[in-house]
Amino acid sequence: MTEHQSSDRTAAGLVRGLSGRLARAVAVVSFLAASALPVAAAEVQRVVSDGGIVAWLVEDDAVPLVAVDFAFDGGAAQDPKERPGVANMLSTLLDEGAGELDSAAFQQKLEEEAVRLSFSAGRDAFNGSLRLISDRKEVAFELLSLALNQPRFDADPIERMRAQLISGINRDATDPEAIASRLWSTSVFGDHPYARPVDGTAETVAAITRDDIADYHRRTFARSNLVVGVVGAISAEELKPLLDKAFGPLPAEAELVDVPEATPTFGATETAALPNPQTTIRVGTVGLKRHDPDYMAAYVMNHILGGGSFSSRLYREVRETRGLAYSVWSAVVPYSYAGVFLGGTATRADRASETLEILTAEFKRMADGGPTDKEFADAKRFLTGSYALRFDGSGKIAAQLVSLQLDDMPIDYFNTRNAQIEALTLDDVKRAAKRVLGEAPLTVVTVGPSSS
Amino acid sequence: MKAIQQAARRLTVASVFGMSLAVGAALAADDETGTTEAPVIGANAASFTLDNGLEVVVIPDHRAPVVTHMVWYKVGSADEPVGKSGIAHFLEHLMFKGTITHPEGEFSRIVSENGGEENAFTSSDYTAYYQRVAREHLATMMSYEADRMAHLVLTDANVVPERQVVLEERSMRLDNEPSAILATAMDATLFLQHPYGVPIIGWKDEIETLDRTDAIAFYDRFYTPNNAVLVVAGDIEADEVRKLAEETYGKVARRAEPPARVRARAGVLDTPRQVDLADPRVSQESVRASWLVPSYLTAEPGAAEALDVLAEVLGGGISSRLYRELVIEQRLAVSAGAYYRGSALDATSFMAYGVPREGVSLETLRQAIFEIIAATAGDKPPTADEVARAKNRLLADTIYAQDSQTTMARIFGATLATGGTIADVQQWPSRIEAVPAEAVAAAAALLPAPRAVTGYLRKPAGEQPS
Numbered sequence: 001m002t003e004h005q006s007s008d009r010t011a012a013g014l015v016r017g018l019s020g021r022l023a024r025a026v027a028v029v030s031f032l033a034a035s036a037l038p039v040a041a042a043e044v045q046r047v048v049s050d051g052g053i054v055a056w057l058v059e060d061d062a063v064p065l066v067a068v069d070f071a072f073d074g075g076a077a078q079d080p081k082e083r084p085g086v087a088n089m090l091s092t093l094l095d096e097g098a099g100e101l102d103s104a105a106f107q108q109k110l111e112e113e114a115v116r117l118s119f120s121a122g123r124d125a126f127n128g129s130l131r132l133i134s135d136r137k138e139v140a141f142e143l144l145s146l147a148l149n150q151p152r153f154d155a156d157p158i159e160r161m162r163a164q165l166i167s168g169i170n171r172d173a174t175d176p177e178a179i180a181s182r183l184w185s186t187s188v189f190g191d192h193p194y195a196r197p198v199d200g201t202a203e204t205v206a207a208i209t210r211d212d213i214a215d216y217h218r219r220t221f222a223r224s225n226l227v228v229g230v231v232g233a234i235s236a237e238e239l240k241p242l243l244d245k246a247f248g249p250l251p252a253e254a255e256l257v258d259v260p261e262a263t264p265t266f267g268a269t270e271t272a273a274l275p276n277p278q279t280t281i282r283v284g285t286v287g288l289k290r291h292d293p294d295y296m297a298a299y300v301m302n303h304i305l306g307g308g309s310f311s312s313r314l315y316r317e318v319r320e321t322r323g324l325a326y327s328v329w330s331a332v333v334p335y336s337y338a339g340v341f342l343g344g345t346a347t348r349a350d351r352a353s354e355t356l357e358i359l360t361a362e363f364k365r366m367a368d369g370g371p372t373d374k375e376f377a378d379a380k381r382f383l384t385g386s387y388a389l390r391f392d393g394s395g396k397i398a399a400q401l402v403s404l405q406l407d408d409m410p411i412d413y414f415n416t417r418n419a420q421i422e423a424l425t426l427d428d429v430k431r432a433a434k435r436v437l438g439e440a441p442l443t444v445v446t447v448g449p450s451s452s
Numbered sequence: 453m454k455a456i457q458q459a460a461r462r463l464t465v466a467s468v469f470g471m472s473l474a475v476g477a478a479l480a481a482d483d484e485t486g487t488t489e490a491p492v493i494g495a496n497a498a499s500f501t502l503d504n505g506l507e508v509v510v511i512p513d514h515r516a517p518v519v520t521h522m523v524w525y526k527v528g529s530a531d532e533p534v535g536k537s538g539i540a541h542f543l544e545h546l547m548f549k550g551t552i553t554h555p556e557g558e559f560s561r562i563v564s565e566n567g568g569e570e571n572a573f574t575s576s577d578y579t580a581y582y583q584r585v586a587r588e589h590l591a592t593m594m595s596y597e598a599d600r601m602a603h604l605v606l607t608d609a610n611v612v613p614e615r616q617v618v619l620e621e622r623s624m625r626l627d628n629e630p631s632a633i634l635a636t637a638m639d640a641t642l643f644l645q646h647p648y649g650v651p652i653i654g655w656k657d658e659i660e661t662l663d664r665t666d667a668i669a670f671y672d673r674f675y676t677p678n679n680a681v682l683v684v685a686g687d688i689e690a691d692e693v694r695k696l697a698e699e700t701y702g703k704v705a706r707r708a709e710p711p712a713r714v715r716a717r718a719g720v721l722d723t724p725r726q727v728d729l730a731d732p733r734v735s736q737e738s739v740r741a742s743w744l745v746p747s748y749l750t751a752e753p754g755a756a757e758a759l760d761v762l763a764e765v766l767g768g769g770i771s772s773r774l775y776r777e778l779v780i781e782q783r784l785a786v787s788a789g790a791y792y793r794g795s796a797l798d799a800t801s802f803m804a805y806g807v808p809r810e811g812v813s814l815e816t817l818r819q820a821i822f823e824i825i826a827a828t829a830g831d832k833p834p835t836a837d838e839v840a841r842a843k844n845r846l847l848a849d850t851i852y853a854q855d856s857q858t859t860m861a862r863i864f865g866a867t868l869a870t871g872g873t874i875a876d877v878q879q880w881p882s883r884i885e886a887v888p889a890e891a892v893a894a895a896a897a898l899l900p901a902p903r904a905v906t907g908y909l910r911k912p913a914g915e916q917p918s
Contacts, residue, residue, distance in 0.1 A: 062515045063854045107770050111841050114848035131852060160779060163786040167807055171736035176628060275732060277623045310548070310560045310570070323616025326624050346624050378565055385567015388586050392516035392686070393855045 085200015
C-alpha cells in the first residue's frame with residue numbers, strides 16, 4: 001500500500017529489485033549511517049518474560065502506539081534446496097487464517113481492531129512486524145499468537161498466494177533490476193543457498209506443497225532463534241505476559257540446517273538482453289561481514305565512495321559532472337555467511353561502457369589511495385551527525401532493535417556506535433578500502449539492449 | 453534530490469497517511485464495537501503568515517531532537533507554459549546549483565556536514581524541498597533555503613549536464629517501464645485539454661530544448677514567498693519557528709504576483725477510450741481503467757471523502773469487492789484494486805486495475821471490473837458493514853501516521869499547496885467518519901463504463917498466454 005514516497009535517488013535505486021536479506025542488510029547499513037548523540041528516548045531495556053522470552057524494549061508513551069518487530073534467524077537460506085521460495089510463500093500465508101478464524105475472518109479481525117501484521121522473508125532471517133494502538137494490546141498479541149502458532153494453511157489461500165507470487169515472478173522476468181540481481185547472485189554464489197532466489201522461480205513456486213510450508217514453519221519458528229524489539233507506549237511489566245502469549249507456545253529449539261560459509265567467486269561478466277533505452281549495470285566484489293574488525297571502516301569508506309549523500313565520488317563523477325545517470329550507488333552488504341560489496345547504476349545504452357569504466361576507475365582510485373583527510377573528516381561528521389535521524393519514529397527504532405540482535409550486537413550499541421566511528425583512523429579506512437576493492441576482481445552484470 | 457513524484461496527484465490525505473504522521477489528540481476506542489473514534493490530525497499544529505505572504509505551519513513532535521524543514525511552492529508541472537513541459541521538474545534539479553552568495557554544492561555540503569538528509573520532489577500541483585536535521589541546525593537550513601528562494605544563479609556549464617541527468621531519469625522511470633508508458637498514455641487520453649495529461653517529467657523532445665533562460669523565467673514567476681508554504685515538524689515550538697522565519701524568510705521580498713491557477717477544464721467524453729500497449733518487455737499482462745472525477749478542491753462537500761471511502765470498499769485489502777469477487781470468488785485475477793488521487797487542484801482520476809489469472813483475457817477481466825462497479829452504483833450498494841470497515845481502515849491509516857514527523861509535514865504541505873487549509877487536514881478523519889453509505893454508492897455512479905479510459909498492458913501478439 002505504501003508508496004515509495006521520498007524517492008531519494010539512492011534509496012530508491014538500491015532497494016528496488018533487491019530481495020530479502022539484502023534489503024535487510026541495506027536497512028542495517030543505512031541505520032549505521034546516522035549523530036553525535038543519539039536519543040534520550042532510545043534507552044534500551046532487556047526484558048525477560050516469565051517464560052524466558054527475551055525482548056529489547058524502548059518505552060515511549062508520546063504517542064499511543066506500540067511497534068513490535070521480531071525475527072527468526074534462518075530465512076530463505078533454510079528453504080529446501082530444490083524448492084526456493086518456501087519461506088517467502090510462508091510470509092504471505094500467516095495472516096491468511098489461523099486457529100478458528102479463516103482467512104476472511106482473520107483479516108476482518110485485524111481491520112476491526114486496527115492491528116497491522118506483516119511478514120517478510122529475507123536471505124538470513126524471517127521477519128515479522130506488529131503495529132497496535134496501545135489500548136488494544138491483548139487482542140493484538142492474541143492475533144499475533146494465532147498467526148505464529150496456529151496458522152491454518154488452508155488450500156484456498158495457498159493457491160491464491162501461489163498465483164500472486166508467480167505473477168510477480170513473471171513480472172520480474174523483464175525488470176532490469178530484478179534480472180541483474182538474480183544474475184549477480186547466481187554468478188557469485190555458485191552452489192550456495194545465496195545463489196537461489198528468495199522468491200523462488202515460477203517452477204519451484206508451482207511445486208511447493210502445503211507440507212513444504214508447514215515443515216518450514218515447524219522447523220524454523222522457535223524460541224531459540226527468535227529476537228524481539230518493542231517500542232512505544234508499553235511497560236516491561238505489561239510486555240512480559242504478552243511475550244509469553246505470542247511466543248511462549250513456540251518450540252524451544254529450531255531445527256535449522258547448517259548453512260555453510262559462502263565462498264563467493266568474483267570476476268565474471270554476465271549480460272542479459274532487454275530492449276530498454278538504458279543499460280542497467282550492477283557490479284560487485286568482496287565485502288566484509290558485520291563482525292569483521294574493519295566493517296565500520298568499510299562502511300565509512302563506502303559512504304565516501306557511493307553511499308547515501310549528494311557528495312559521494314560516484315555521484316559527482318557519474319551524475320553531476322557527466323550527466324550519465326540519475327541514480328548511482330554502492331553498498332556494503334553483510335550477510336550472515338558472506339560479505340559482499342555492490343554498486344549499480346542505469347545509464348543510456350550508448351554510454352554504458354564509458355560509465356562502467358568510470359565506476360571501475362573510482363573503485364581502483366579508492367582501493368589505491370583511500371579517501372582524503374577532508375573526505376574522511378566530512379564523512380565522520382555526517383555519519384555521526386545524522387544518527388539521530390534514525391530515532392524519530394517507533395517503527396524505525398523497533399526495526400533497528402531487531403537488526404542489532406540478529407547481528408549479535410551489544411545492547412548499548414545506540415550509545416557507543418558514534419564513538420566507534422570517531423575512533424577510526426584514516427589508515428583504518430584505507431586498509432578497509434584495499435581489502436574490499438583492491439583484492440578480488442569485479443563481477444559485472446549488464447542488462448540492456450543487445451547492441452550495447 | 454530531485455525526484456519526480458509521479459504519484460503525487462494521488463497523494464490524497466488518505467494515501468499520505470498510508471505512509472506513516474503526528475496526531476495530537478488522544479485516541480479513543482470503543483471496546484464494544486472495536487471501532488475507532490475519529491482522531492484530530494496534528495491537533496497541536498500552529499500556523500501564521502509572514503508580512504511577505506509566506507505561510508508557515510509548525511507541527512511539534514518532541515520524541516527525538518530532530519526536525520523536518522520543508523518549503524512547498526504552489527507550482528507544479530500543470531502550471532508550465534505550453535511547449536515547456538518538464539520545466540517545473542528541471543528547475544527543481546537546478547535549485548541545487550548555487551546562489552549569488554553560496555556557490556554550487558555549498559548548501560548540500562553544509563547539510564551533509566551537519567548530518568542532515570535532503571531531497572526534493574515535483575508533482576503536477578507543487579514542488580517541495582526539504583532537509584531533515586538535528587534541531588540545532590534548523591536556523592542554518594532556513595537561512596540557505598530562504599537564500600535560494602530569490603538568488604539562484606545558473607550557468608550553461610551546470611544546466612546542460614543536469615538536463616542529461618533528467619533525460620536519464622525519464623528513461624529510468626518511464627521509458628524503461630511499459631506500465632509507466634501505458635499510465636502516461638492513459639493520462640494523456642483521460643485529461644483532455646488539461647495539463648494533468650502531460651507527464652510531470654515532461655515530453656522527451658520538449659525536455660531536450662529546455663535551457664537556462666526557461667528555468668530562470670519559471671523561477672522568477674513562481675518562486676516567491678507569497679507563493680510558498682514553510683512547514684517545520686519536529687522538536688520545536690511555533691514561537692521559535694516564527695522568530696527564525698522572520699530572520700530568514702522574512703527578509704525575502706515578494707518577487708512576483710503569481711497568476712491565478714486557472715487551467716483549461718478537462719473535457720468530459722461519454723466515449724469509451726482504450727489504450728492498448730503490446731510490448732516485448734511485458735511479462736505479466738494487466739488491465740486498468742480510469743475515470744475523471746472531482747478532487748478534494750473541486751468536489752461538493754463530502755463527495756471527495758466518499759470517493760476515498762469508495763476506493764477502500766472497492767479496492768482496499770482482501771475484503772474489498774474487487775479483490776473478493778475477482779481474486780477469491782470468480783478466480784479471474786491474481787490481484788485487483790482501486791485508488792483515488794484526491795489531492796489535486798483540478799478534476800482528477802479514479803483508477804481500478806486487475807492482473808488476470810493465466811488463461812483469463814484482459815477483456816473478460818475488464819468487463820468483470822465494470823460489472824462490480826456498476827453493481828456498487830446500482831443494485832448492490834455498499835453495505836453498512838463494508839462502509840464501516842472501509843472507514844476503519846482509513847482511520848487506522850491516520851492513527852499510524854502519528855509515527856513519522858516527515859509524513860506529518862508532507863500531509864500539511866501537500867494539502868496547503870493544493871488549496872486546502874489546516875482545518876481541512878485536522879478534520880479529515882471526522883469528515884470520513886461522517887460519509888453516509890448512500891454517498892459511497894453515489895460516488896460509484898461517477899464511474900460509468902462509457903466514460904472510462906481502459907489501458908491494456910500486453911505481451912506482443914503470438915506471445916499470448918495459452
